[in-house]
Amino acid sequence: MDFVNAIILLLNYIFIPALTYGSQLALGAIFVTLIYGILRFANFATGDMMSFGTMATILFTWYFQSLGVSLGVLPTALLAIPFGIIFMILYMLLIDKFVFKYYRHQKSPPVQFAMVSIGVMFVTQAVVRIIIGPADRRFFDGEKFIIKAREFKEMTGLNEGLALKSTQVITIFVTIVLVSLLFWFLNRTKTGKSMKAYSDNEDLALLSGIDPKKIVLVTWVIAGILATIGGALYGLDKSFKPFTYFNNMLPIFAAAIVGGIGNPFGAFLGGYVIAFSEILLTYAYKKFFMYVLPASMEPEGLVQLLSTDYKFAVSFSILVIVLLYRPSGIFKGKVL
């Protein structure tokens, strides 16, 4: 019985939260990796673009709520996401037209692109803050829990409760659907394959008649979808605050590079690597050992490897180690 309790404990405090957080990171990381692989620059505006998409979603959610439209048990935001995506894509295409296109034609070095993306980051941050303000906002409605901790305890008679939030289930479900669709698109359709070809060797792809304008357009469209959904899911699960989104850029970068930048599948797994290591290393295992070990061997301290304050530092350290020992990432990406 104690063993089952221990498993439930880990499920509740490590596995499910890490899976959710990992999914949110994974979507962002695929976004970074796509931009890197096809448009060839490190996009420092990632976090703020995600917050722009989320902001659009929130505005539509409010609009639907004011109309009285709702999805019942599901959050209204799910209905608003497609509209948010449209706004996000329009914004990205606008930025591409006025900012990035010029440098692409100039064939500027990646560093210059990165600098330009910092300019875009400042502007996007300003736009988001001017429109919706810097405050912390929750836009979740509908049923909050699928299984409540207390109900679970009564149902199974265990000591440990397992709480399952509906946002967690939605996040994981949407991520699986979206990512499988994306991989189907990249590996099976003609456009997807030409994107891969363009990413591998630009000149060769141009020679074989691939239209670069179309590739860029499709890339931004996919990026817009990923950014908005990733951002909105994060906002639903936690809350929306422009500053946190800016900070989330860092673990997202870490995930993309750990997975091997330019490799979407690597980025997907990289998100989970980062999320699990953050949570595994900073969780206090005292209760777990109390269940597993006999009473005489119970630990005195919290049995915490690192304090939770170092959460971010963990993922960055992993990144630094990966960069040192395997600069192409765990799953072969572009060699640096």
Next chain:
Amino acid sequence: MMVLILLVGIFQSWNIALSIFNLCLISAVMTMGANIQWGYAGLINFGIMGYTALGGLAAVLISVDPVQEAWRAGGFDILMSLWLIVVMVLVIRFILKRFEKSKIRTYSIATIIISGILLIRFSAEPGIEAIEAVDPAKTGFLGGFGLPIVFSWIVGALFAGGLAFIVGKVALGLRADYLAIATLLISEIVIAIIKHEDWLTRGVKNVIGLKRPAPYEVDLQTTDWFIKLVEKFNSGKLSVIENLADRQAALNQLVIEGSSVFVKLCYSGLFLVVVIILLILTQKALYSPWGRMMRAIRDNEEAANAMGKNVVKQHLLIFILGSAIVGIAGAMLVTQDGLFTPGSYRPMRYTFLIWVMVIVGGSGNNFGAILGGFVVWFLWIEAAPISLFLINFFTAGIPETNALKAHLIESVPYFRFLLMGLGLLFIMRYRPKGILPEKIEIK
């Protein structure tokens, strides 16, 4: 630029003008540091925030009086851990030197590091807890050395340079944009450590009331020569007032205002000295054979390498030098504020804004760097008043109660981001070399 600051002095107040001026000077120092790395050598360093914070930490460690009680409580444990770290590093160096590169070597080094960290954690734990328990509302940390705070400017440079040495050894081999990401993340790690190692830095509890190199306002207000000075300066204004009591009250008011202006002027003087010294040094370096070599390395690494220049070593050197200058600026900043708040170090303000200064001012040109520091910092501060004025101007016909207008006025503080972003984008597009582009005269 000076005219603009003078205008602020006349229209807003001298106090604001001088505080803008002081921060402009500090920004200029930071920008010079970043400019050395980017403009001279083409190294991209997004870790400026980390070096600034280390400089600030140096200011705390140098100037605060040592907390005797804390040293007694946990000093021994901390020294033990430091000693352990030194031993660990020596052992790893020894292994690296003695054995050939192999899997076993890598794994054994990894084991040493992990077990060392665990050992240090367990041995330092009681000491740290004891230190943090010493009067946590006031101290709860080891304190510093109790030296004048100006020393910390040099020590801050040493700290930042030391960190840059480690980071440079680790990360300089990476390609440009990866170097940017790696340095950004390393600086976040540094901030995380400073924020949460309370025994060293008090963490988010902040350190306040640091010693000053300049006199205190309160002391000045009771000093005779200062009151006489203020009286002399304002004799015209004061003589108009007939009533003696009124005149005394007016004088008191002027003395209070004057004292804070005087203190800021003292800081300005100190900072100006630093800026001028750095400017002379960097200018000399730029036109020296060494500067020529750096430009050669920047423009064509392979060719420079083929000519027998040690690219790796020079990159490391310039990375350390630039970071050390940023460290000086960090210490200056804390000196001016008189407090150390680890929570306030954010990449937006301390990394990206500095980069906007470098790009806008003109990379590779020291005067450009200083100009960038001044212009961008001035706009950063004055963006809110300017945009408020613009909003009011363009919406003059709309009543105050209009929701859109109210919303815009409420979000005035965020227009500075818009201004910075647009400024950066326009400069990048139409003047990619900055306002003052790099000028190389061959003498």
